[in-house]
Amino acid sequence: xxxxxxxxxxxxxxxxxxxxxxxxxxxxxxxxxxxxxxxxxxxxxxxxxxxxxxxxxxxxxxxxxxxxxxxxxxxxxxxxxxxxxxxxxxxxxxxxxxxxxxxxxxxxxxxxxxxxxxxxxxxxxxxxxxxxxxxxxxxxxxxxxxxxxxxxxxxxxxxxxxxxxxxxxxxxxxxxxxxxxxxxxxxxxxxxxxxxxxxxxxxxxxxxxxxxxxxxxxxxxxxxxxxxxxxxxxxxxxxxxxxxxxxxxxxxx
Numbered sequence: 108x109x110x111x112x113x114x115x116x117x118x119x120x121x122x123x124x125x126x127x128x129x130x131x132x133x134x135x136x137x138x139x140x141x142x143x144x145x146x147x148x149x150x151x152x153x154x155x156x157x158x159x160x161x162x163x164x165x166x167x168x169x170x171x172x173x174x175x176x177x178x179x180x181x182x183x184x185x186x187x188x189x190x191x192x193x194x195x196x197x198x199x200x201x202x203x204x205x206x207x208x209x210x211x212x213x214x215x216x217x218x219x220x221x222x223x224x225x226x227x228x229x230x231x232x233x234x235x236x237x238x239x240x241x242x243x244x245x246x247x248x249x250x251x252x253x254x255x256x257x258x259x260x261x262x263x264x265x266x267x268x269x270x271x272x273x274x275x276x277x278x279x280x281x282x283x284x285x286x287x288x289x290x291x292x293x294x295x296x297x298x299x300x301x302x303x304x305x306x307x308x309x310x311x312x313x314x315x316x317x318x319x320x321x322x323x324x325x326x327x328x329x330x331x332x333x334x335x336x337x338x339x340x341x342x343x344x345x346x347x348x349x350x351x352x353x354x355x356x357x358x359x360x
Contacts, residue, residue, distance in 0.1 A: 116333065116343055116345050116346055117163075117167075117344075117345035117346070118345060118346055118347070118348060119163055119164040119167055119316065119344065119345040119346065119347050120163065120164040120347045120348070121347075121348045122190075122347065122348065122349045164198070164347065165198070165201050165202075165205075167344055167345060168180065168198055168202065168316075168344070169202065169206060171313075171314055171342075171344060172202070172208065172290060172291050175313070176290075177286045177287070177289065177290060177291070177292070178290070178291050178292070178313050178314070179282070179286060179291075179292045179294065179311065179312040179313050179314075180198075180291065180292070180293055180294065180312065180313065180314050180315070180316065180344070181294045181296055181305075181308055181309070181312040181314070181315045181316070181341075182194055182195040182198065182293060182294065182295055182296065182315075182316045182318065183296045183297070183298065183299040183305055183308075183315065183316075183317060183318065183332075184298045184299070184317070184318040184319065184320070185298060185299070185300050185317070185318075185319050185320070185324045185325070185328040185329055185332050186298045186300060186301055186320070186323070186324065186328065187219065187297075187298055187301070188320060188323065189298070189318040189319060189320045189323075189324070189349055190318055190320070190349040191216075191295055191296070191298075191318045192214075192216065192219070192221045192222055192225065192295045193225065194316070194318050194347060194349070195212060195222070195293050195294070195295035196212060196222055196225035196226055196295070197225075198293055198316075199211075199212040199226075199257060199291070199293040200226070200251075200254070200257060202290075202291055202293075203251070203254055203256035203257035204254055204256070204257075207256055208256060208289075208290040208291050209256050209258075209288065209289045209290045209291075210256055210257050210258070210289055210290065210291045210292075210293065211248070211257075211258050211259070211260060211285045211288075211289040211291070211292045211293070212226065212257065212258070212259045212260070212293050212295070213234065213260045213282075213285065213292055213293065213294045213295065214233060214234060214259075214260065214261045214262035214263075214295050215234060215262060215273065215294055215295065215296050215297070215304075215305075215308065216262055216295060216296060216297045217235055217262050217263070217265065217266045217267065217268050217297075218265065218266075218267060218268065218297065219265075219297075220233070220261055220262040220263065220264070220265055222259055222261050222262070222295055223249075223259065223261045226249075226251050226257070226259045227251065227252050228249035228250075228251060228252070228259045228261065229249055229261075230261050230263070230264075231261070231263050231264050232246060232247040232263060233247050233260060233261040233262050233263025233264070234247065234260055234261070234262050234263055234278075234281065235262060235263035235264060235266060236263050236264075237260075237277070237281050238272060238275075238277040238278055238281065239277075240277070244260075244281055244284055244285075247260055247261075247263070248260050248285075249261070258289070260281075260285065268297065268302065268304040270303075270304075271307070272304070273304055273307040273308050273311070274307045274310070278311075279311065282311055294308065294312060296308055299317070299332045299335055299336070300328045300331050300332055300335075306335055306339075309335065309336065309339035309341050310339065312341060313341070313342060314341060314342040314343070314344045315336045315341050315342070315343055315344065316344050316345065316346070316347060317329075317332055317333070317336070317343070317345075317346045317347070318346070318347045318349055319346060319347065319348055319349065320348075320349050321348055321349065329346075
């Protein structure tokens with residue numbers, strides 16, 4: 108059964124399995140220090156040769172944010188391993204590099220911090236440190252090397268999510284400050300079905316992109332994700348089917 112039939116929403120992209128993306132490792136300081144204007148970020152290098160990143164994905168995002176002063180877009184998945192962080196980083200880089208929109212990429216997945224890897228910035232300090240009061244936002248917000256329009260606020264050091272923290276004043280204040288300085292805030296979140304903290308994030312965003320994994324994501328989980336998104340009254344931009352292999356006829360279990 109196809110993803111589009113399961114969700115009854117637009118499929119923004121069907122992305123093939125791509126080994127270079129899976130081989131990215133935590134960014135070395137030497138790479139960050141040696142980077143220069145015009146040099147591709149790790150996420151861009153890893154995407155070379157990747158098929159399936161249709162223009163529809165970028166166009167949908169661009170059309171949504173174009174007429175708004177500031178937009179907050181949540182990128183979430185049905186379960187871990189969908190490639191949510193990769194997609195969030197890719198969308199943010201494209202909006203910043205090709206449309207020149209001031210963009211912030213925000214990491215909220217404390218259990219699986221990886222945005223720094225894809226964007227060539229330090230992993231700490233991050234959002235967890237800002238929310239905990241150990242550092243100010245300006246010291247945790249890192250500029251992407253060679254891409255002035257993109258700033259990255261990684262999640263910070265690995266830890267478990269705390270109940271209610273995304274509904275708290277510390278997070279809302281940080282998000283408000285980020286939105287005041289950027290055209291777009293792309294939020295990389297934990298899975299919406301398995302992590303209760305992600306549901307709280309829906310109250311703070313304008314739109315959602317759902318990432319699913321071919322042959323792994325279950326139909327009932329996809330339907331549950333859609334129900335939560337629509338129940339929060341948030342605009343559902345569409346879904347992405349990731350790690351698709353054409354030799355398999357079924358995409359959603």
